[in-house]
Amino acid sequence: MVKDMKTYLVKVVIENKASARDPEGETILKDLLIKGGYKKVMAVRTAKLLKMWVEAEDDKEAKDMVSKLCDELRIYNPVAHTCSINVEGE
């Protein structure tokens, strides 16, 4: 029996670990936003976002596949980064 395949959009966010600095975010805050007059911005952190469209039977399969490939292709380095994966629907 052939199962139904759907296309899911999976979002992967990679960022420096929370305990580590993010010099890029710091510069954006200090030299662009604050100097530009936006004093109500308290903090900025930058991250990389990957959107992947994958075929899978369900959410879980989509997420598992992306987790696996992020580890295998070393899309991020667990020593330095955190990586969060979310399925955003079909």
Add this chain to the structure above:
Amino acid sequence: MVKDMKTYLVKVVIENKASARDPEGETILKDLLIKGGYKKVMAVRTAKLLKMWVEAEDDKEAKDMVSKLCDELRIYNPVAHTCSINVEGE
């Protein structure tokens, strides 16, 4: 009367327009396909994510402020990028 200020996390996603290509996404996809195994990944796109913590009275004010600063300070270059803004709660 002083109003209550809360801190909101606003996420800004900047990505290349389709016409400007996304070589990084293309490379990741190619690597996935070359390594076999991941034939179910249909497309990959990369983007830059900025997390901003801003003080505002409510969601709307937070979003408006960030929208305004993104346009005014050219957080993205409209020639090549699209930009989307989401308030993720306090």
Add this chain to the structure above:
Amino acid sequence: MKVAIIQFPGSNCDFDTLHVLNKVMNVKANLVWHKSDDLRDYDAVILPGGFSYGDRLRAGIIAAYSPVMKEVRRMAKDGYPILGICNGFQILIESGLLPGALLRNSSLKFICKWVNLSVISNKAIFTHKIKKNNLLRMPIAHNEGRYFIEEDDLKELYKRDQIVLKYADEYGKINGRSNPNGSIDNIAGICNDEGNVFGLMPHPERASEKLLSPFDSDDGKMIFSSMIEYVKER
């Protein structure tokens, strides 16, 4: 004549450009800190290469808001020569003085090597003394140099002869093989409609002394001497 070389935090070709103007071109030039709000003493402005603000967010964007840029805009409007080299080109783009975008190289890598540039237009003050189709040898050294602009605006650039330099091979052929970074139509440098604001990714200041060239060339000098002659004739 006197040239202002603007120093932004993170500029790193400022001293090199100064050296070439003073020692090779024999022209007066000063380094001017980006906080300055007065360039009235100067006849031309160079935004040098480097990594202003560490290229954070996007190369050139933060420097585009420096106090000195107000003066640079004024001078651009008044027809003074404004030259942006590499990061300086990125700053001109981000400050809206030149159209388009400079995106990450399609190889996803920083590229440092010598290339050949074909002179497409001599509308720019900086190429008006150079023959069209001349080949200039200069090095590139950048991460974000892929020139991009939408189709319609590109046509407009062609119509107004604003495309000044294109990457070519050693025989002058302009094709995918001679395109180091994926720029649209091999574009390496453009100018504004008036021809007084010019930005390019390659480094003329690194190509102005035969000693430093693998080809015993000093083609970079032509860019500076065109500018100098223009100011003298003005």
Add this chain to the structure above:
Amino acid sequence: MVALNSILVELTEDEIKEAKRMLGREPNNLELAMIDAEWSEHCSYKSSKPVLKQLPTKGPRVIIGPGYDAGVVDVGDGYVVTLHIESHNHPSAIDPYGGAATGIGGVLRDILCMGTRPIALLDSLRFGNIEESTHSRWLFKHVVRGISDYGNCVGVPTVAGEVEFDDCFERNCLVDVVCLGLGKIKDLVLAEAKYPNDSVILVGGSTGRDGIHGVTFASRVLTEKSDEERSAVQIPDPFMKKLIIEATLEAIATGHVRGLKDLGGGGLTCGLSEMADKGGCGIDLELSRVHLREKDISPIEIMISESQERMVFIIEQGYEKEVCEIFDKYELPYSIIGKVTDSGKLIVKMNGSELASLPAKVVANAPIIYRKAVEPDYIKKIRIVEKPSLPSNLSSVLLKMLSCPSIASKSWVYEQYDHEVGVRTVVKPGQGDASVLRLPNGTFLAIKADGNSKHCYIDPYNGSAGCLSEACRNLVSVGAEPLAFVDHLQFGNPGNPEVFWTFKESVRGLADYSKAIGLPCIGGKVSFYNEDKVKNMAIKPSPVIAAIGRIEKQEWITTMNFKHYGNHIVILGETKPEMGGSEYYEYIHGLTGGIAPRIDFDKEKATMHAVLDAIRKGLVKAVHDVSKGGIAVALAEMCISGGIGASVDCSKIPAHDLRIDELLFSETHSRFIIETDDASIDEFLSIMKKASIAYNIIGKVGGDTLKFNKNKEELISIPLSDLKDSWLNSIPKCMGENE
């Protein structure tokens, strides 16, 4: 590791006893942590110091030798160059991008804190097999990117380097970085606190938890836990470093900077105690003034944090404001954290109350450890191997050699580095054996880094001397007279007597060579514990050398590309059947063993002098030294870079009874290949004759193929385009770029 009073230290029981004896009392926890950091192998050289004494450190141009952050050499007319080498092996093994980048950050600070502007970087890299191992490719790619992003952003060109691949570096990659500085003698500053009442100012990045226990981490072997072990990896910030460089140089120009030290390994503890010790003074430190990243950091953490991008300035009393205005201009954070005193003690206070009080002498002078050394069993065993059978198709062997990643073109690496910023780089990567920089006084400086772990494994003594020999040959090849060198000695656990024996042999080799040639060592670094408990593997002994040389006149600068059709090709030096550790044995035959190349110091010296003499008389068109891959590879490289072929008769190569593969691929030292023309050949040969070295004309430049004959028999014939393809595209192919 010892758990003492609830803190973890690496100190041994004996060392703790010694510390108590020196203090005459029990140290408290903070004091113990400070002693622990400073007495780590990384900071104190407690195992290596007695061995390093053999290296000659004096020379007519040496102004400052080992003992400071960088060596200083006089290059004439009031100018000096400074040179230092560092590694960041352990951090790069777990976080290749950040580890390599912060390695560059560290070595830049060493040059800067002598009061000189960093003008060039070099990198010496060692990885596992990138053809087979995904992990090694990953390390390679991100290490190169880390160096590229950092060096490019700070605007210091990366002008030279080398890369070697060997299975032993699979987990433990080696990332050595070298920095060269330029300044004036009168502006030199030392890491000393000499004048009581001067102010101690901390400038740059805020102090956080990153890199806590970095030095003790570097003084230990890699284990499975290493990944989680670090409290946080260090985040590179090249933009801030660029501001620090400019601000520091401007501050020095005021004339009120009386001491300067970068904070690297061991953080404030090492930096301050070394400055106090060297200046014969004390320092009172007020911790509440240190600008912190997070609030709840303990005094211990502040004292040993290795947060990046920090410098300590000692400023003449009364001029603090003048200097701090410069920091304000660059919007750099700073704080006045203490005062120089005459107490001879490093006193740490928090809001006025004393937390630690240690004589600077105690902290800065760890007790020496005299280690046992035993010749390893393997050394004798692998010396004798059976010769591999002679391959039938030597053309395909040569092509394969050219594509061997250790031999193939490294343009994939150096094109990612800005190697021209500064408009000084006259001979660029790929153009000559060393890179050449112009100096402001009209002279030129050549620089190159070299290593060869395959030779050093088989014969640590000759292998190490050989690294130095190769570095010198590379300098001579561009027309430079060697001036000085720095070394970086990378080994496994020194507690293992076999490892320590290889270390001692290596230093002995370097010392004998440098004494014989008259080349001073002006600095260096030791990195032990390069072992990997996961794979249970120590690295091969891997000394890395960076050497500098001087070229007085522009006309003397030579490059390696063949220039003209019809010119003569001459080889200098005898070729010997020294195949141990050669790429030919290792890469083609998968064979580790045999006799590694040995150096005849007299021949070495005579050959280098003769080459320089001929270059200065204008008799030489191109020079290339013979090293990895032997004569065949050296000739192929000269053809490829010149875009012209050559034909060579192997029977003319000076040698005694060698098999053809030995003639072509042996890596014997003290050999050069020279291109010279009709007008110069006679005078050239007479110089060689007078020098009493072996030499012969072996062929001619020309055509578009590289041909090797033996008498009339054709052995190898390869079109230039094939040579190019193998050599240029090998690394991009390994990295998955199909160019």
